[in-house]
Amino acid sequence: MNTKKLYNYITGRFGEKFGKIIYEFILSTTVSVWFMFLTFPIMVVKVNTIEQTIIWRWKNLIYVALAAFFLSFLWRKALAYKALKAKKDEGTKKSFSLSEGIYSLTESKFYFPSLGALVLIFATIPLFSSLYQTTVLSTALIYVMLGLGLNIVVGLGGLLNLGYVAFYIVGAYSYAMLNTHFGLSFWIALPIGALLSTLFGILLAFPILRLRGDYLAIVTLAFAEITRLVLQNEGDIFGGPSGINNIAAPSFFGLQFGLSGKTILMYYIILIMTVFTIFVIFRLENSRIGRAWQALREDEIATKSMGINVPLTKLTSFALGATWAGFAGVLFSAKTAFINPDSFTIWESVIILCFVVLGGMGSILGVSLAALILYILPESLRAFAQYRMLVYGISLVLMMIFRQGGIIDVKRKHYKLPDNI
Amino acid sequence: MTHVLEVNNLSKHFGGLKAVDDVSLKVERNQIVALIGPNGAGKTTFFNCVTGMYKPTSGEIFIPSEAYRDKNITGEGHRTKAIQGLNPHVITECGIARTFQNIRLFQNMTVLENIMIGRHCRLSTGIIGAIFRTKKSRLEESELVHDSHEILKKIGLEKYANEFAKNLPYGAQRKLEIARALATDPFLLLLDEPAAGMNPQETKELDGLIVRLRDSEDLSILLIEHDMNLVMSLAENIYVMDYGKLIAQGTPQQIKSDKKVIEAYLGEEIDA
Numbered sequence: 001m002n003t004k005k006l007y008n009y010i011t012g013r014f015g016e017k018f019g020k021i022i023y024e025f026i027l028s029t030t031v032s033v034w035f036m037f038l039t040f041p042i043m044v045v046k047v048n049t050i051e052q053t054i055i056w057r058w059k060n061l062i063y064v065a066l067a068a069f070f071l072s073f074l075w076r077k078a079l080a081y082k083a084l085k086a087k088k089d090e091g092t093k094k095s096f097s098l099s100e101g102i103y104s105l106t107e108s109k110f111y112f113p114s115l116g117a118l119v120l121i122f123a124t125i126p127l128f129s130s131l132y133q134t135t136v137l138s139t140a141l142i143y144v145m146l147g148l149g150l151n152i153v154v155g156l157g158g159l160l161n162l163g164y165v166a167f168y169i170v171g172a173y174s175y176a177m178l179n180t181h182f183g184l185s186f187w188i189a190l191p192i193g194a195l196l197s198t199l200f201g202i203l204l205a206f207p208i209l210r211l212r213g214d215y216l217a218i219v220t221l222a223f224a225e226i227t228r229l230v231l232q233n234e235g236d237i238f239g240g241p242s243g244i245n246n247i248a249a250p251s252f253f254g255l256q257f258g259l260s261g262k263t264i265l266m267y268y269i270i271l272i273m274t275v276f277t278i279f280v281i282f283r284l285e286n287s288r289i290g291r292a293w294q295a296l297r298e299d300e301i302a303t304k305s306m307g308i309n310v311p312l313t314k315l316t317s318f319a320l321g322a323t324w325a326g327f328a329g330v331l332f333s334a335k336t337a338f339i340n341p342d343s344f345t346i347w348e349s350v351i352i353l354c355f356v357v358l359g360g361m362g363s364i365l366g367v368s369l370a371a372l373i374l375y376i377l378p379e380s381l382r383a384f385a386q387y388r389m390l391v392y393g394i395s396l397v398l399m400m401i402f403r404q405g406g407i408i409d410v411k412r413k414h415y416k417l418p419d420n421i
Numbered sequence: 422m423t424h425v426l427e428v429n430n431l432s433k434h435f436g437g438l439k440a441v442d443d444v445s446l447k448v449e450r451n452q453i454v455a456l457i458g459p460n461g462a463g464k465t466t467f468f469n470c471v472t473g474m475y476k477p478t479s480g481e482i483f484i485p486s487e488a489y490r491d492k493n494i495t496g497e498g499h500r501t502k503a504i505q506g507l508n509p510h511v512i513t514e515c516g517i518a519r520t521f522q523n524i525r526l527f528q529n530m531t532v533l534e535n536i537m538i539g540r541h542c543r544l545s546t547g548i549i550g551a552i553f554r555t556k557k558s559r560l561e562e563s564e565l566v567h568d569s570h571e572i573l574k575k576i577g578l579e580k581y582a583n584e585f586a587k588n589l590p591y592g593a594q595r596k597l598e599i600a601r602a603l604a605t606d607p608f609l610l611l612l613d614e615p616a617a618g619m620n621p622q623e624t625k626e627l628d629g630l631i632v633r634l635r636d637s638e639d640l641s642i643l644l645i646e647h648d649m650n651l652v653m654s655l656a657e658n659i660y661v662m663d664y665g666k667l668i669a670q671g672t673p674q675q676i677k678s679d680k681k682v683i684e685a686y687l688g689e690e691i692d693a
Contacts, residue, residue: 280552283551283552283554284548284551284552287546287550287551287558287562288541288544288546288547288551288558288561288562289546289547289548289551290551291530291534291537291538291541292538292541294527294530294534295527295530295538295541298526298527298528298529298530299525299526299527299528301474301521301525302521302525302526302527303538304474304509304510305472305474305509305513305518305519305521306510306513306538306539306541306542306601306605307510307513307514307539307541307542307543307605308510308538308541308542309508309510310510316548320548410529412529412530412531412534412583412585413531413534414531414583415533415537415566415569415582415583416566
């Protein structure tokens with residue numbers, strides 16, 4: 001019997017109001033029983049292999065039952081609310097939303113002052129926070145850069161790249177090796193690392209220009225793993241599993257810093273690079289080339305017929321995405337002073353992709369926010385660190401159900417007719 | 422008279438299937454030419470060959486070379502350019518634009534942005550220009566917005582400028598496809614079933630629009646269409662395809678009474 005029929009039957013028998021309560025009760029009870037059954041082996045049964053006894057934790061069963069009962073109720077309410085909201089939006093198109101609000105801010109005169117204030121807040125943070133907090137924030141900002149870089153490829157270009165970490169590796173190792181082998185300073189290595197990463201992106205892009213969707217994802221995934229495994233197994237050049245250590249921290253006009261000075265300097269360098277990243281991507285997004293990327297994401301065949309050179313467009317998207325990974329890689333190795341292949345597993349790519357998807361594909365602010373929140377939140381909840389991945393998973397699932405566009409979905413730019421022509 | 426499109430003996434084979442088989446076709450300047458035929462006759466494949474989506478198996482496609490496309494110079498004979506087998510974006514740059522049978526708009530972008538993408542091949546701002554927002558790129562961008570608005574006005578879609586393309590009514594989406602094709606500055610427009618799914622009122626409007634565009638934009642138009650009223654009233658010259666082959670060619674009057682065409686559409690008459 002489907003739920004609709006059940007609902008009609010019950011309300012028919014018990015009346016609209018009372019029947020609805022009974023109906024909800026039946027649904028929640030069903031879910032609750034189902035969950036008791038599902039979680040029975042892990043929540044109730046506990047086998048002690050040493051004493052060869054089984055402990056029956058019946059108390060847990062009650063918790064599961066109650067939680068499932070109320071959560072399923074909440075769940076249905078949330079779904080109903082979502083449907084209601086979608087209906088309302090269709091009618092009026094004017095219900096307030098976060099992205100709408102932010103969009104109207106960018107149009108108003110408060111836009112630049114508020115941007116300035118935001119930068120100022122970030123600039124003053126190291127003055128009154130502990131060294132640990134500054135370090136965490138530095139890492140978070142590196143992830144913001146990575147997220148924004150991947151956003152060019154996935155969010156704007158629509159090319160699913162699961163091997164983004166490969167370019168991060170190129171950046172990180174190029175500084176590490178240039179510094180330890182040739183003694184090159186951070187400031188020289190920064191552009192070189194980005195350039196190498198870009199070249200790497202172009203090299204990879206050539207064979208995959210014809211691929212799309214799943215095939216592209218698989219190839220990039222394999223590529224990232226190959227890169228990592230080469231590093232891991234090539235001990236003479238890349239240091240193998242033990243990596244490269246003693247990477248010099250950036251200098252600043254020959255000044256000598258202590259540990260805290262170095263950390264704060266690093267923070268400012270990363271902050272400046274992040275602002276630079278945002279600036280460049282903001283400019284690119286609504287430019288001729290940015291529109292071509294987005295067209296590519298929407299419809300490749302139509303893009304072709306609009307006179308856009310599709311292979312070249314894909315290439316630029318891939319290469320520019322790689323550039324920011326290169327920058328982030330150099331910053332990362334300068335910040336940690338020690339790198340090894342374990343820092344660059346496939347998991348990193350997945351997390352960065354999560355930032356892009358959760359933040360809202362193609363939305364600069366959304367991706368930055370998602371990277372900051374999703375990195376800092378688990379850090380500040382160290383006590384619950386083991387649930388970090390659980391939170392990730394749950395938030396991803398909830399997001400995909402209730403907010404498909406991400407935290408901040410993209411609002412298209414409204415062009416005003418210029419009056420000077 | 423000058424030809425803006427001359428296709429000689431074009432063939433496209435997919436394995437053993439001859440989707441387009443030895444088709445020759447000419448479009449004259451400012452002419453509206455229709456390509457008709459039953460479903461699966463190879464009309465869209467023919468379009469795809471002309472626009473570079475497919476590489477033709479054999480045959481030649483000529484367009485007038487740039488210098489002779491101008492109104493005052495009438496190009497003849499060898500002042501032509503072969504475009505068969507070129508990449509689609511190069512062909513669009515040459516001045517051939519198309520629309521699609523099943524609407525292919527950039528759904529999640531605004532109507533204006535759709536037009537702006539159409540102008541892509543006529544602009545030159547690169548990555549550096551976009552990042553530093555040079556004087557040249559700023560000028561180009563404001564001109565682009567202006568031009569795109571003009572194109573929308575011409576088609577009558579300016580009230581939708583900031584709507585998502587996917588939210589437009591069906592008829593307007595069809596029109597937007599034409600507008601987007603116009604944005605590439607073509608001299609030849611290929612329309613793949615522009616009236617598909619439209620009601621008679623919308624079809625009539627489309628009829629007017631196509632004629633108006635032909636006159637005001639100095640366009641030549643080649644269209645695939647199943648709506649015979651539209652074809653008969655618009656086209657000056659009709660080509661009929663069936664099973665990849667050209668079976669008839671002529672004015673609407675000639676086509677109407679052509680025995681082969683009637684057979685292709687209605688089946689052969691069997692004497693009982």
